[in-house]
Amino acid sequence: DAIRVLDHGFVRLDDAMADDLSVANAARVSFARRKEEMDDADRGLIGFLMRERHGTPFEHNAFRFHVRCPIFVAREWFRHRISSFNEFSMRYAKASDDFYVPAPEDVRTQVGKPGAYTFEPVDAELAERTRAELRAVYDAAYAAYERLVEAGVARELARAALPVGAYTEFFWTVNARALMNFISLRNAEAAQREIRLYATACEALFARHMPVTHAAFVANERRAP
Amino acid sequence: DAIRVLDHGFVRLDDAMADDLSVANAARVSFARRKEEMDDADRGLIGFLMRERHGTPFEHNAFRFHVRCPIFVAREWFRHRISSFNEFSMRYAKASDDFYVPAPEDVRTQVGKPGAYTFEPVDAELAERTRAELRAVYDAAYAAYERLVEAGVARELARAALPVGAYTEFFWTVNARALMNFISLRNAEAAQREIRLYATACEALFARHMPVTHAAFVANERRAP
Amino acid sequence: DAIRVLDHGFVRLDDAMADDLSVANAARVSFARRKEEMDDADRGLIGFLMRERHGTPFEHNAFRFHVRCPIFVAREWFRHRISSFNEFSMRYAKASDDFYVPAPEDVRTQVGKPGAYTFEPVDAELAERTRAELRAVYDAAYAAYERLVEAGVARELARAALPVGAYTEFFWTVNARALMNFISLRNAEAAQREIRLYATACEALFARHMPVTHAAFVANERRAP
Amino acid sequence: DAIRVLDHGFVRLDDAMADDLSVANAARVSFARRKEEMDDADRGLIGFLMRERHGTPFEHNAFRFHVRCPIFVAREWFRHRISSFNEFSMRYAKASDDFYVPAPEDVRTQVGKPGAYTFEPVDAELAERTRAELRAVYDAAYAAYERLVEAGVARELARAALPVGAYTEFFWTVNARALMNFISLRNAEAAQREIRLYATACEALFARHMPVTHAAFVANERRAP
Ligand SMILES: Cc1cc2nc3c(=O)[nH]c(=O)nc-3n(C[C@H](O)[C@H](O)[C@H](O)COP(=O)(O)OP(=O)(O)OC[C@H]3O[C@@H](n4cnc5c(N)ncnc54)[C@H](O)[C@@H]3O)c2cc1C
Numbered sequence: 089d090a091i092r093v094l095d096h097g098f099v100r101l102d103d104a105m106a107d108d109l110s111v112a113n114a115a116r117v118s119f120a121r122r123k124e125e126m127d128d129a130d131r132g133l134i135g136f137l138m139r140e141r142h143g144t145p146f147e148h149n150a151f152r153f154h155v156r157c158p159i160f161v162a163r164e165w166f167r168h169r170i171s172s173f174n175e176f177s178m179r180y181a182k183a184s185d186d187f188y189v190p191a192p193e194d195v196r197t198q199v200g201k202p203g204a205y206t207f208e209p210v211d212a213e214l215a216e217r218t219r220a221e222l223r224a225v226y227d228a229a230y231a232a233y234e235r236l237v238e239a240g241v242a243r244e245l246a247r248a249a250l251p252v253g254a255y256t257e258f259f260w261t262v263n264a265r266a267l268m269n270f271i272s273l274r275n276a277e278a279a280q281r282e283i284r285l286y287a288t289a290c291e292a293l294f295a296r297h298m299p300v301t302h303a304a305f306v307a308n309e310r311r312a313p
Numbered sequence: 314d315a316i317r318v319l320d321h322g323f324v325r326l327d328d329a330m331a332d333d334l335s336v337a338n339a340a341r342v343s344f345a346r347r348k349e350e351m352d353d354a355d356r357g358l359i360g361f362l363m364r365e366r367h368g369t370p371f372e373h374n375a376f377r378f379h380v381r382c383p384i385f386v387a388r389e390w391f392r393h394r395i396s397s398f399n400e401f402s403m404r405y406a407k408a409s410d411d412f413y414v415p416a417p418e419d420v421r422t423q424v425g426k427p428g429a430y431t432f433e434p435v436d437a438e439l440a441e442r443t444r445a446e447l448r449a450v451y452d453a454a455y456a457a458y459e460r461l462v463e464a465g466v467a468r469e470l471a472r473a474a475l476p477v478g479a480y481t482e483f484f485w486t487v488n489a490r491a492l493m494n495f496i497s498l499r500n501a502e503a504a505q506r507e508i509r510l511y512a513t514a515c516e517a518l519f520a521r522h523m524p525v526t527h528a529a530f531v532a533n534e535r536r537a538p
Numbered sequence: 539d540a541i542r543v544l545d546h547g548f549v550r551l552d553d554a555m556a557d558d559l560s561v562a563n564a565a566r567v568s569f570a571r572r573k574e575e576m577d578d579a580d581r582g583l584i585g586f587l588m589r590e591r592h593g594t595p596f597e598h599n600a601f602r603f604h605v606r607c608p609i610f611v612a613r614e615w616f617r618h619r620i621s622s623f624n625e626f627s628m629r630y631a632k633a634s635d636d637f638y639v640p641a642p643e644d645v646r647t648q649v650g651k652p653g654a655y656t657f658e659p660v661d662a663e664l665a666e667r668t669r670a671e672l673r674a675v676y677d678a679a680y681a682a683y684e685r686l687v688e689a690g691v692a693r694e695l696a697r698a699a700l701p702v703g704a705y706t707e708f709f710w711t712v713n714a715r716a717l718m719n720f721i722s723l724r725n726a727e728a729a730q731r732e733i734r735l736y737a738t739a740c741e742a743l744f745a746r747h748m749p750v751t752h753a754a755f756v757a758n759e760r761r762a763p
Numbered sequence: 764d765a766i767r768v769l770d771h772g773f774v775r776l777d778d779a780m781a782d783d784l785s786v787a788n789a790a791r792v793s794f795a796r797r798k799e800e801m802d803d804a805d806r807g808l809i810g811f812l813m814r815e816r817h818g819t820p821f822e823h824n825a826f827r828f829h830v831r832c833p834i835f836v837a838r839e840w841f842r843h844r845i846s847s848f849n850e851f852s853m854r855y856a857k858a859s860d861d862f863y864v865p866a867p868e869d870v871r872t873q874v875g876k877p878g879a880y881t882f883e884p885v886d887a888e889l890a891e892r893t894r895a896e897l898r899a900v901y902d903a904a905y906a907a908y909e910r911l912v913e914a915g916v917a918r919e920l921a922r923a924a925l926p927v928g929a930y931t932e933f934f935w936t937v938n939a940r941a942l943m944n945f946i947s948l949r950n951a952e953a954a955q956r957e958i959r960l961y962a963t964a965c966e967a968l969f970a971r972h973m974p975v976t977h978a979a980f981v982a983n984e985r986r987a988p
């Protein structure tokens with residue numbers, strides 16, 4: 089269940105307690121009714137709940153993801169408070185030497201105003217220069233980090249040198265309502281391309297476990313209920 | 314997995330994604346390490362996390378309970394915001410005619426000051442009188458409710474007559490950290506006896522799925538991390 | 539700042555730290571900019587944030603309400619987890635003898651299917667009968683409650699007799715983002731008339747303190763960002 | 764109300780709706796009582812609430828902080844989900860060129876095992892070398908960042924080069940219960956020295972507005988209720 093993302097990252101579904109039936113049953117408790125299997129009425133019900141923004145029935149499930157991504161992606165991800173995180177610690181362990189170098193076609197320029205950017209590719213030369221510049225900074229930063237750690241400086245302090253392009257990893261547990269909010273905001277035009285690729289991977293794993301809910305989400309203009 | 318509680322209630326574990334290993338693995342991600350099976354080091358680690366109040370590793374799991382209890386118990390329960398609820402609706406469906414009548418030995422008197430009550434049994438006569446008084450109110454209230462609904466009054470309005478001793482039911486999904494907070498506060502001296510019986514049932518189901526975590530919780534004076 | 543609602547209820551704004559400027563400043567920290575006074579650009583910015591569902595800038599404020607309402611209204615209200623409550627305790631104190639009796643024009647019948655009800659007035663006779671039925675239950679229930687408390691039965695148990703039409707009171711502290719979610723759901727067609735009247739009162743107090751935000755909310759089809 | 768922290772940082776209280784009286788009044792609503800001024804009984808009550816972990820009365824207030832700190836401090840801070848953040852955006856604006864260089868006496872070595880580190884000063888030479896290494900990385904990284912931005916590379920991508928020692932700024936709004944949780948964990952032995960200095964500043968501002976609550980918190984072994 090692991091999907092590779094970017095040059096050294098992945099999204100892996102570590103475990104899940106998630107199906108569409110639990111949505112229908114949570115809603116049906118309003119009538120003190122419960123089913124053992126999904127039927128067409130349930131599909132209709134899930135669409136209704138999504139449209140009418142009855143969000144709580146989508147909360148009775150859980151997805152536990154294991155993620156590896158650059159720090160700047162993690163920083164955006166951890167803003168999603170309605171969920172649980174545990175992350176690699178640069179206080180307790182030595183930082184990995186994996187850093188994000190965008191593929192040439194992912195190097196881009198931004199056009200337009202804040203809040204309404206569009207992004208366009210750059211020419212091959214600038215793409216390559218960008219990659220070289222980043223690599224050079226990463227190498228110098230990691231070398232300095234290693235020298236400091238070697239010399240006995242506390243890791244938590246030495247890490248100040250490490251760029252936000254460095255990879256980190258974490259567990260993330262989230263229910264479908266909050267996951268849809270994440271996907272809605274992060275697998276979207278306005279989101280940064282790198283986190284968008286991660287959100288796309290999460291969305292695929294979500295759709296696999298809750299296809300009816302996912303279809304209703306898409307039909308509802310991808311807005312979380 | 315259903316445990317009967319009070320005269321017409323129950324706690325049933327509808328589903329769970331919960332084991333002790335996930336706690337250890339969530340903590341071990343700090344070191345980018347992961348295991349497939351619990352060992353003694355993990356048991357020690359879980360004790361350490363509990364003692365030092367590292368609470369987030371206890372969040373990567375989920376318990377989905379199906380509960381039936383009197384409204385006054387539900388009102389206390391729903392105060393626990395870090396969790397998800399869906400409840401029977403007295404707007405959409407006709408109220409059940411089950412009401413809570415305490416067993417004679419559960420009728421009690423309160424002694425002492427607010428915040429420091431103790432409760433003592435009452436004599437058999439008062440116990441029986443209490444049960445009779447409650448039954449009489451319940452019968453009158455439910456009869457009035459039925460007459461109003463029969464006459465066409467909206468259920469959401471007619472229900473105003475129904476006592477908080479009426480039974481309701483709901484789904485409740487919660488992770489182990491918030492569940493321990495619930496158990497800590499509700500399976501405790503200061504809690505009302507009725508909700509305490511429910512919390513005891515939840516605790517038994519919790520202990521079955523996460524025995525090491527539960528033992529560490531108990532060892533930690535039953536305080537959630 | 540108190541607004542009377544229903545026969546014995548109110549909404550009172552106990553305190554607030556809330557203005558539109560804080561929304562603009564929270565958003566402008568993205569650019570490390572801050573202002574001392576609102577101007578037209580800020581009004582445009584607030585509209586943009588609302589439309590684009592940038593919700594966090596609406597969280598840097600707080601409204602503390604003091605509310606008195608029937609229990610069945612409070613039960614709906616307390617479902618809003620992203621906020622803080624402290625409520626009157628029927629364990630620690632004696633219940634009030636105020637109960638909700640709808641005004642004759644508020645007695646209604648429900649038409650249609652769950653999730654799509656409409657409500658229509660009932661004739662004068664049924665309205666009066668409803669009021670009489672409710673009053674009779676309330677009187678009987680409260681008399682039984684008093685007898686039990688008098689006889690020494692613990693208040694927490696005696697209250698089982700009290701109908702959900704009984705009044706309770708509480709403090710409620712909430713930020714504008716969660717408040718808009720509340721208003722969006724509760725001052726709406728689909729909401730029960732009684733809570734809707736309370737939500738209307740909250741909305742008026744909200745609009746007074748954050749007029750630009752409120753206008754943007756209304757312009758955005760009354761959906762919280 | 765600004766307190767300088769580290770070489771380029773600060774904590775400033777932007778606004779607050781916070782006093783001890785609101786704690787007492789929130790608790791007293793249990794008895795439908797309210798006061799206009801604090802007295803000795805209230806002080807006792809606040810101590811009782813803290814000891815008995817009645818946490819909700821501490822939530823009816825709000826502190827809005829404006830903070831400037833290194834990214835690695837912000838990363839720890841943003842883990843506190845029960846609060847609201849808005850931060851400087853390196854997608855929308857150009858990164859500042861302020862970076863954290865520890866004062867010589869703040870350079871340290873770590874001794875012992877993860878979870879039980881102690882930190883000790885390093886000799887003057889290593890302290891100076893650490894500062895020089897960090898400065899060199901910062902300069903190289905910022906120069907590369909500027910070259911890339913200059914060449915048209917999107918800021919959101921160019922920032923991958925920037926070390927977590929770079930300064931960021933944000934607004935943070937939080938109530939006293941969650942603030943005490945933050946202070947309890949972050950102004951503590953086990954916390955990293957840099958965030959600890961910030962938490963100390965927050966604690967001073969908290970104590971100024973809610974002295975009775977703060978004293979009770981300290982008396983309660985600095986554990987949040
Ligand atoms: C395109 C884009 C640009 C962004 N730019 C910036 C930026 O410049 N600066 C910046 O700081 N952030 C920025 N963000 C992050 C954004 O502000 C949110 O922090 C992030 O998207 C998480 O969203 P959320 O609050 O809905 O999620 P969660 O925190 O997971 O919350 C889920 C839902 O719960 C509710 N909720 C949770 N906690 C609260 C609370 N305390 N009060 C009220 N409601 C709550 C809300 O309804 C929310 O929708 C940006 C995000 C996007 C997608």
Ligand SMILES: Cc1cc2nc3c(=O)[nH]c(=O)nc-3n(C[C@H](O)[C@H](O)[C@H](O)COP(=O)(O)OP(=O)(O)OC[C@H]3O[C@@H](n4cnc5c(N)ncnc54)[C@H](O)[C@@H]3O)c2cc1C
Pocket residue numbers: 392393394395396491494498499503504505620621622623624625626627630793817818819820822845938940941944988
């Ligand atoms: C013996 C007893 C007596 C009680 N008496 C009364 C009473 O008289 N009146 C009354 O109103 N209630 C009363 N309560 C209910 C009590 O105030 C809590 O609402 C309830 O116990 C839920 O606890 P919680 O907030 O820890 O749980 P949750 O809401 O599940 O929260 C879990 C944890 O998350 C954090 N948290 C969640 N939301 C917030 C937030 N918005 N701000 C800060 N931290 C947050 C806190 O750390 C909290 O411990 C009583 C409870 C008990 C056990």
Ligand SMILES: Cc1cc2nc3c(=O)[nH]c(=O)nc-3n(C[C@H](O)[C@H](O)[C@H](O)COP(=O)(O)OP(=O)(O)OC[C@H]3O[C@@H](n4cnc5c(N)ncnc54)[C@H](O)[C@@H]3O)c2cc1C
Pocket residue numbers: 118142143144145147170263265266269313395396397398399400401402405617618619620621716719723724728729730
């Ligand atoms: C017309 C109507 C009919 C209703 N009928 C029923 C019914 O029959 N049965 C019933 O049980 N309830 C019913 N409800 C209540 C409803 O399910 C919600 O509990 C209530 O409206 C609170 O909404 P909320 O969850 O958005 O608010 P809050 O709890 O305040 O949450 C605010 C936002 O934070 C986010 N959030 C907070 N906590 C979580 C979480 N744990 N997981 C994911 N996201 C979270 C969500 O984005 C949410 O929108 C009804 C409500 C309405 C308006």
Ligand SMILES: Cc1cc2nc3c(=O)[nH]c(=O)nc-3n(C[C@H](O)[C@H](O)[C@H](O)COP(=O)(O)OP(=O)(O)OC[C@H]3O[C@@H](n4cnc5c(N)ncnc54)[C@H](O)[C@@H]3O)c2cc1C
Pocket residue numbers: 170171172173174175176177180343367368369370372395488490491494538842843844845846941944948949953954955
């Ligand atoms: C010394 C130290 C070392 C640390 N090391 C690491 C590390 O190696 N890796 C790492 O990832 N993090 C680490 N952390 C961060 C830690 O795991 C927490 O994320 C952080 O301290 C915030 O604490 P909190 O969850 O109590 O705060 P908040 O998120 O503000 O929550 C406040 C309270 O609300 C309740 N709550 C809120 N949301 C939930 C939820 N979804 N489920 C259950 N309860 C909830 C809890 O009761 C909690 O105490 C460390 C922290 C400290 C102080």
